Amino acid sequence: MDYFIIVATTAAGLYFHWWLYSRIKRWIDRDLALSLAGHDQRKRLFMLQQLDRARVEKVKRRDLPRWLQDAAQKYSPQAPD
DSSP: OHHHHHHHHHHHHHHHHHHHHHHHHHHHHHHHHHHHHTTOHHHHHHHHHHHHHHHHTTOOTTTHHHHHHHHHHHOOOOOOO
16 A cells, blocks of 8 residues: 555656646747747737747747747738728
């Protein structure tokens, strides 16, 4: 019974640390995308869409900052409707 408790708490602790680490990575990536957008609401939405696109295309984390910078430079504000 003692081994079961040790295994269960260790597994729960490892899962929690993995979950927290992945959340922090997502927050960092989101903050990067929003910082490149500035205060323009349309550009913020565009950058969040680009971040989703980067995830779908499986852009590596080390390449993500450059990839997002390139996407931010390609942004062109549209005329208001």
